[in-house]
Amino acid sequence: MKFIKTTEANSKYNNLENMTVSDLLININNEDKTVPLAIEKALPQIEIVIQQAVTKLKKGGRIFYIGAGTSGRLGVVDASECPPTFGVDSNVIIGLIAGGDKAIRDAVEFAEDSKTQGWQDLQQHNISTKDIVIGIAASGTTPYVISALEECNTNKIITACITCNKNSPLSLTAQYPIEIIVGPEFITGSSRMKAGTAQKLVLNMISTASMIQLGKVKGNKMVDMQLSNDKLVDRGIKMIMSELHISYTEAEQLLHEHKNVRASINYYNNGNR
Numbered sequence: 001m002k003f004i005k006t007t008e009a010n011s012k013y014n015n016l017e018n019m020t021v022s023d024l025l026i027n028i029n030n031e032d033k034t035v036p037l038a039i040e041k042a043l044p045q046i047e048i049v050i051q052q053a054v055t056k057l058k059k060g061g062r063i064f065y066i067g068a069g070t071s072g073r074l075g076v077v078d079a080s081e082c083p084p085t086f087g088v089d090s091n092v093i094i095g096l097i098a099g100g101d102k103a104i105r106d107a108v109e110f111a112e113d114s115k116t117q118g119w120q121d122l123q124q125h126n127i128s129t130k131d132i133v134i135g136i137a138a139s140g141t142t143p144y145v146i147s148a149l150e151e152c153n154t155n156k157i158i159t160a161c162i163t164c165n166k167n168s169p170l171s172l173t174a175q176y177p178i179e180i181i182v183g184p185e186f187i188t189g190s191s192r193m194k195a196g197t198a199q200k201l202v203l204n205m206i207s208t209a210s211m212i213q214l215g216k217v218k219g220n221k222m223v224d225m226q227l228s229n230d231k232l233v234d235r236g237i238k239m240i241m242s243e244l245h246i247s248y249t250e251a252e253q254l255l256h257e258h259k260n261v262r263a264s265i266n267y268y269n270n271g272n273r
Contacts, residue, residue, distance in 0.1 A: 003167050007138050007191050009184040016187065028193070031186050035198050038182050045178045046205055049134065049160040052176060053206060054213045056132045056158065057092065063210070064122060065095045067136035068112030068144050070192040071162075071199060072097030073104055075136050078203040084232075086216040087224030087260070093207060096121045098144040111144065118148025127157060134206070135161040138195035140168020149173045162202050164195040178202060218243075223262040227255070236261045244268050 013019075013027055039046075053063050065075030072095070079095035082088055098117065099108025111117070122133065133152045135145040140163035149159045150173055161174035164182050171177040180202060182194040211217065216224050221239045225232060239261050240251035246268075254264040 003165070003169070005139060005141070005165050005168075006181065006183055007164050007185065007195055008189050011184050011186055011188045013186060028186050031194055032197060035180075035182055035194055035201065038180050039198060039201055042178055042180050042202075045176070046202060049176050049178060050206055050209045050213075052158055052160065053132050053134075053210050056130060057210060057214055059130060061128075061130035061132065062091060062125075063093045063206070064125070064127065064131060064133045065093070065136055065203070066118055066122065066133060066145055066148050067096075068098035068103075068142050069107070070196045071136040071138055071142070071145075072099075074196060074199050074203060075134075076104055078200075078207050082207055082211065084226040084228055085222055086211040087226055088211070088216065091125075094125060096125075098142075112142050113144070115143045115147040118144045119151040122148055122152070127152070127155075129156050129158075132158040132160065135159065135170055135174060136163075136199055136203075137161070137168075137170050138164045138191035138199065140165045140170035142170070146170050146173050162199050164191065164198060218262065218265075221261070223265065224260065227259065236264075240264050240268075 057063065065079055067075045076095035076097055079093040082093045083090045097103045098114065099111030102108060103111060133149060135149045137145045146169055149161065152159045153175065159174045160176040160178065161170045162178045162180065163170050164180050166179055166181055171179055180198040182198050185191060185193045187193065223239065227233045227236055233255065236255050237248060237251045240254055241248060243265050254268060255261065258264040258267055
């Protein structure tokens with residue numbers, strides 16, 4: 001099948017500058033509504049990637065996200081949110097972006113065009129066959145990402161990808177492609193919009209489902225979250241109250257002593273009351 005870059009196709013809306021704010025919002029919202037439906041079609045692909053990721057994580061491996069521009073930033077965001085949410089080490093899910101950390105805030109010219117830097121960035125983290133690498137690129141044509149996955153394939157490292165074009169070079173490179181076909185953007189070519197939203201939702205699924213499979217959630221609570229501010233401490237106390245049916249003061253004392261919701265619950269359930 002011929003590769004057509006639908007993310008670059010002409011918007012079905014025109015004369016945007018003449019629209020009222022209300023019209024802009026309605027039309028953007030209408031386009032955004034199509035994203036979950038596009039993801040639904042790819043759920044089997046997403047499931048396979050999560051199964052591969054969980055297998056690696058359970059054996060001590062890591063998940064790497066690698067991307068450029070918006071795609072890279074989304075990977076970095078998802079990776080950086082896992083330690084506080086699930087209490088895992090920051091080395092379990094790692095986000096890499098073309099141009100390095102500077103590119104998180106400022107565009108680094110031509111960084112995404114390098115055919116060697118992606119693999120070099122992975123090597124800085126001692127990438128191995130224990131890990132899985134997920135390339136993220138809306139277009140599916142980013143050299144930084146594709147070349148990194150090619151090297152991973154050569155070195156027998158599991159590869160997956162998230163892209164928004166069907167049969168893209170990235171899809172054909174990844175062993176386990178995820179294709180979310182969201183179609184043309186509201187502003188032609190602005191893949192930070194629907195494509196970015198799709199990528200963020202899929203990343204949420206990958207990290208969240210993987211962490212649940214690793215036992216980082218009890219019931220529906222983040223029992224391993226880091227207690228890094230007063231709001232989270234209060235949430236942790238209330239989790240303990242709900243689970244153990246004890247007072248706020250008792251739960252607060254447990255959390256103060258054990259510094260972790262799960263540890264507090266386990267201590268109490270083991271007869272230490």
